[in-house]
Amino acid sequence: MRFQRIVDLLAVAALALLGLSAYLTWVSADPGNGRKAVVFTGYTITKAPVTLALAGVVAIVVTKLAGTVLRRVLGGLVALLGVAAVAVSLGVRPDGPELSRLRPELSEAVTDQVRQSLGPAPWFALAGGVALAAAGLIAVLTAQRWRRPTERYERDPAAAPADQWKAIDAGEDPTL
Numbered sequence: 001m002r003f004q005r006i007v008d009l010l011a012v013a014a015l016a017l018l019g020l021s022a023y024l025t026w027v028s029a030d031p032g033n034g035r036k037a038v039v040f041t042g043y044t045i046t047k048a049p050v051t052l053a054l055a056g057v058v059a060i061v062v063t064k065l066a067g068t069v070l071r072r073v074l075g076g077l078v079a080l081l082g083v084a085a086v087a088v089s090l091g092v093r094p095d096g097p098e099l100s101r102l103r104p105e106l107s108e109a110v111t112d113q114v115r116q117s118l119g120p121a122p123w124f125a126l127a128g129g130v131a132l133a134a135a136g137l138i139a140v141l142t143a144q145r146w147r148r149p150t151e152r153y154e155r156d157p158a159a160a161p162a163d164q165w166k167a168i169d170a171g172e173d174p175t176l
Helices: 002-023 048-063 068-091 096-102 121-145 161-169
Strands: 025-030 038-041 115-118
Touching (some): 048 068
Antiparallel strands (some): 025 038, 025 115
C-alpha cells in the first residue's frame, strides 16, 4: 500500500514539473541591435513533455484497476515515458534556423547574429522525466504488493444469493 502512494506522489510531481516546463522559458533569443528579446516557452518549442506526463498519469490511474501482470506492463510503459521525457529535455535545443522559422524577426536576413540562452524549463522537464521513470520502475518492482482495487466490494462467497437479497431488502449493503 505504501508503494502505491509513492508511485502516486511521483506521478503527480512528474505531472506538475512537466506541466510547469510548458509555461516556463525554454529558450530566449536576443536579436541584438536594440530589438526586443524573444522568449520561447516550453509549449512553443515542444509539446512532448506535457503529452508524456498526461499519458503517464493516465497509465498510473489504470494500474489501480489492473491485475499484477498488467500493472507491471503499465509500470514499464510509464518508465519508458519518463525516459522519453528525459530524452526530450536533454535533446530539444532549437538552433537559429528553427527559431527563425518560429519567429521571422530572428531570421538571418533581419539580424546578423542571434544570441540564445537556455531557460529553466528543460531542467523542470528533466526532473519531471526522472520522477515519471522512477514511478514506473517502482510500479514494476512492487506490483505484486499492491492492494487489489475490488477487495472491498467483493461479496462474501459463503453467503447465499437469497441471503444477499434479504440484506438488500433490510436496507443493508451486502458488499461490506
